[in-house]
Amino acid sequence: LATFLRGTLAGSASSHDFDDRHVWYHEEIDDHTRARICRVLAGFGKPDEGWMSRLSERVAFLDMAGRADLAAAWLLVGRKDRSLAVLPDDTLGQSVPLRSAGRLGSQTYAEANLLGVLLEIDRSHPWIPTLVRRLDESRRDGRWQNTLENAAALSALTHFQAATTEVTDFTGSIQFGLRALAEFDHGRVTTTRVEQHS
Numbered sequence: 351l352a353t354f355l356r357g358t359l360a361g362s363a364s365s366h367d368f369d370d371r372h373v374w375y376h377e378e379i380d381d382h383t384r385a386r387i388c389r390v391l392a393g394f395g396k397p398d399e400g401w402m403s404r405l406s407e408r409v410a411f412l413d414m415a416g417r418a419d420l421a422a423a424w425l426l427v428g429r430k431d432r433s434l435a436v437l438p439d440d441t442l443g444q445s446v447p448l449r450s451a452g453r454l455g456s457q458t459y460a461e462a463n464l465l466g467v468l469l470e471i472d473r474s475h476p477w478i479p480t481l482v483r484r485l486d487e488s489r490r491d492g493r494w495q496n497t498l499e500n501a502a503a504l505s506a507l508t509h510f511q512a513a514t515t516e517v518t519d520f521t522g523s524i525q526f527g528l529r530a531l532a533e534f535d536h537g538r539v540t541t542t543r544v545e546q547h548s
Contacts, residue, residue: 351394352391352394352396355387355390355391356391356396356398358379358387359384359387359388359398359401361379380453381405381408381411381412381416382412382413382415382416382419382453382455383453384401384405385405385412385416385417385419385420385423386415386416386419387401388401388402388405388419388420388423389419389420389422389423389426391423392422392423392424392426392427393426397423397426397427399427402420402423402424402427402432405420405436406420406424406432406435406436409436409438410438412436413444413446413455413460414441414442414444414446414460414461414463414464415446415455415459415460415463415464417436417437417438417441417464418437418460418463418464418466418467419463419467420436421433421434421436421437421467421471422467422470424436425467425470425471430471430472433467433471434471434472437464437468441464441477442464442477442480442481444460445457446459446460448495450496454498455498456495456496456498456499457488458485458488458494458495458499458502458503459498459499459502459503461481461484461485461488462481462485462499462502462503462505462506462507463502463506464477464481465478465481465482465485465506465507465509465510466502466505466506466509468481469506469509469510469513473513478510481506482507482510485503485506485507486507488503489503518536519535519536520535520536521533521534521535521536522534522535524540524542526544531544
């Protein structure tokens with residue numbers, strides 16, 4: 351997979367990298383996708399710092415999600431300074447269109463991606479409260495627009511919550527159908543058993 355991804359960065363990837371002689375694959379990719387691939391390769395411990403440097407020189411042309419991926423790649427190789435450098439001041443103000451074909455993405459996905467990366471770089475980063483508020487406000491009926499947004503937003507907000515030491519008051523109830531089984535709050539643990547009848 352790493353060989354295939356490296357070939358994709360250079361525009362030379364094909365199904366031959368998977369030793370499949372029956373299928374030919376080749377597709378042009380954009381720099382946003384290259385930034386994601388750099389992040390994945392860095393996560394594998396096989397970073398391509400040449401491409402990371404090249405993309406850093408073209409960061410003005412990357413959208414919020416692409417910049418977040420590139421920042422994550424630099425962080426994975428231990429370069430926090432370069433991570434922050436690829437997140438210029440205009441990043442938080444970028445608008446990302448909803449894309450449901452090719453490279454999937456949306457404003458919510460991009461903001462969740464950026465939040466997750468910033469929590470790794472610097473938990474006191476000034477953009478974090480804004481991103482948390484935006485993600486919270488972008489929900490409709492308790493969820494986001496699609497599976498990609500739900501997964502990204504929940505992951506980032508869970509990461510944020512886990513990093514927060516502040517104690518939060520909450521209450522809730524457990525229901526099975528229309529029947530209330532138990533009430534709970536921040537002060538006590540509640541356990542209940544649900545008996546399912548055929």
